[in-house]
Amino acid sequence: MARGKLRIIPLGGVGEIGKNMTVLEYGNSIIVVDCGVMFPKENMPGIDLVIPDVTYLLEKKHKVKAFFITHGHEDHIGALPYVLPNFEVPVYATKLTRGLISVKLREHKLLDSTDLRAAEFNQPIDCGPFRIEYFRVAHSVPDAAGLGIRTPIGTVVHTGDFKIDLSPIDAKPTDIRSLARLGTEGVQILLADSTGVERPGYTPSESTVGRALDEYIRNAEGRVIVATFSSLIARIQQIVNISAKHGRKVAFMGRSMTQNSRMALDLGYLSDPGGVILPWERVAQLPAGQITVLTTGAQGEPSSGLSRMANRDHRQIQIRKGDTVILSAAAIPGNEELVARNIDNLFELGATVIYGPEAHVHVSGHPGREELKILTSIISPKYLIPVHGEARHLILHARMAESIGMPPGHVLVPQNGRVMEFTEDSARFDGRVPADNVFVDGLGVGDIGDIVLRDRRHLSQDGVVIAVLTVDRRSGRPAGPVELISRGFVDGSDEPIMDDARKQLVKSLQGIHSSAAAEPSYIQNRARDILQKFLYERTKRRPMVLGLVVEV
């Protein structure tokens, strides 16, 4: 019987728990599963990315043995360029995932210095006290994997992002047999993807999307323009096949769509048996009814291909009556407004737009509730940790597990930074490690904190008003006029209210200048208070007010 303890710690993420990074620690060894980013929420203005807080890993740097990546989506690989330079350890991933990581590391000039290693399905990798086996799962990117991790206290299964799709387009379904084998051998801990737990039943197979796409593309008279995720190679393959079937050639638009499809073709994940994939220059010369365009922009990203088309700002494609635009994707929470604006604009340009759940041109990459029940039953873990979701998903997942017989004490609802400690026959929470949001903004990583964000939110609401007062160093008397400028508060600094505010300030400060207590910092604060009060009373707005005293 193992005497050590296994510690599992989810790190990072905004709202979502256990998604971007999970730490497994036993004795003097740590392995890290995934290293992804989250996209900033509405209350994080100006932030580019949020990466996991690796303070704990840095403190135990000598213990960290390797990173194991489950699949190539941004929320699982995106933080590698920021985190890896701190750790000179290998990164394991399957083939296509390595391709996607390579593109990213090359951009950050880190490819040569990274020890990126091949993980093959069902070929265990030994790493200290851990033996890690990749098994295939179906997800919305090829070569996605779950991990079976043998540890001294028993086997841990981490599903990664997955669904049980037994008829995916690439004929590579979730490896139920490996799951069954692991379950038969006995699994101590299951970490399972909770993202889709709100959906009753089963997530439809990727192949069901083909039927709907076929109908729309067959009936389209003019050009067909499809926007989808550039890593969703199975979807791209279906659109290529359907286009070929109906006599259309296919051109790719947008940087990531062009890059990823090229890489997928090179690595053999995308095929073009009909030879229909051509550069836009050649496709452009065909009649409209023979043209399919695959583009980025399914999330309404402002500078993406589809958004430029919708805004009449695309160099190659002007949307016109007769075009059929298909949004083969669901809006990720937070992107709804951007996506809706594109749809409106495309309609106004005369296109037929196919979108939304009723169109059946998209399926999720995550399992529905019944799939999770099947998974739990096959694995029959001693302990369950729902991961990859917001609090509601994890709790619903936990209740679902309890409803099919898991003892409540054996389901641990995790939190980022909260340590879970396991032995062969026990599981408990054991304290916390740092797990703050680490913000990337421009070149800065982690240099922006809550004060800066609070100020940005304040500035966005009612703008800023700045008062500059010059004071004679010796006499403490005003040495020049009071200058007042504003941005985001009223149109132009010559509004009457700004003039009134200046007069009010001069008047209110008269007594102060002559007093002995006229320290610059005191005058500065008084000026701020006077202005804040005056402006609020006049406008019921609360701009950020800054007072600045310059001694001359």
Added chain:
Amino acid sequence: MARGKLRIIPLGGVGEIGKNMTVLEYGNSIIVVDCGVMFPKENMPGIDLVIPDVTYLLEKKHKVKAFFITHGHEDHIGALPYVLPNFEVPVYATKLTRGLISVKLREHKLLDSTDLRAAEFNQPIDCGPFRIEYFRVAHSVPDAAGLGIRTPIGTVVHTGDFKIDLSPIDAKPTDIRSLARLGTEGVQILLADSTGVERPGYTPSESTVGRALDEYIRNAEGRVIVATFSSLIARIQQIVNISAKHGRKVAFMGRSMTQNSRMALDLGYLSDPGGVILPWERVAQLPAGQITVLTTGAQGEPSSGLSRMANRDHRQIQIRKGDTVILSAAAIPGNEELVARNIDNLFELGATVIYGPEAHVHVSGHPGREELKILTSIISPKYLIPVHGEARHLILHARMAESIGMPPGHVLVPQNGRVMEFTEDSARFDGRVPADNVFVDGLGVGDIGDIVLRDRRHLSQDGVVIAVLTVDRRSGRPAGPVELISRGFVDGSDEPIMDDARKQLVKSLQGIHSSAAAEPSYIQNRARDILQKFLYERTKRRPMVLGLVVEV
């Protein structure tokens, strides 16, 4: 045959078209249908409300005869306090709508000066060349109406917001017979609610919600807390009835919920046959299984009842294990994140949370596609104007109408501010009138324009950096140190980068001070350019940079 022309002009709204206000003009008479607000979009930070642009009405002030309000929702009545003071004309509305308008006018101290008049269903009101008949429609607020408007060039039917619900809770369904009568007499123009056109089939009846609510409330062991719209009296009635049936008393929480239910009780729109509606103080003393709370906050509004409960910030109610919280509403686009955060927090506090479409605890107040086909068939208008939606809704509605036989030239897809001109046998677009967004921010109405909003968005992204330089008026030489402050850019003004920026600025400006061209405005601009470039190179961020030269 009438020789005049009828002009119909939709005004106002952000994205949504023909919803907040519609102008009908014939000869020397103008009537206005509705006078509502829109809520600001994400790209309008700090804005409280958006009201319609009434420039055109002000130019033709002498022509304006009356306002006709269809129902009491904010997007149809909310702009009255801002618009009415310019027009001394009567406002017509049905009984409950008048109640809701009165609350609003009283808050703005406008109730006494307003000529608020009763509109009775099916009792025509003459107004210049117009004869207006209110007919009842089912919608998510009682006493909602559509309008049949007889004009010299024929009858105009405006549905208002509606759905064809033939089993609503108040036993007051959409008045199909009046619609049939109007259709039989002949309708020239139909303006119809497009909001729900993306939904295939029929919108379920309000009564279907009762079955689901009954099951959840019957099975709840502890307290039941339901959040819904405070004007959705039929929903409130159902919850009161179901609570009574299962031995629960009902308390109201939140300002608008308390006010509206009180008014609905007073006016007879809400009944309490079981005597179960009680003040919270009395309900609080009951066992948990006998308590129902009806609260505001279904949209995640930060200071609402439910949000305070979710944030453990509510004075009366602390959410605990055993509580069942029901979100009997759908998130309005833009509110998804706020609503989801509340749900997560409620789960974490241990509540059972019932939410989302799968729970069947909410139905829309707008018609689905088949209902719109029925409406169009009953009315058989000569011309159709889809209204109340974003561009995609209107265009889908238009295509749907064409698919059931409307000639394309007879369907006019409107735009806010675009004039539609009708005679007995013609319809055409005829120019535009002003229809900008008019922003309400604090006490300011219309004083904020695009520059202020652009500055606010800029400030929110990377903050602001201000450089203050003092210059001797006579010599043009620096008269004091360069002061640099920032907000929302880096944590604290004592960061090394701020010091470096100051040094760079002093160095770069040295040559300039000694030159002849050292006008303050020139120095100001140079300082801004130098700083912008320096900060971008160092951080790849673009804060708003302000240079300010003070002459002493």
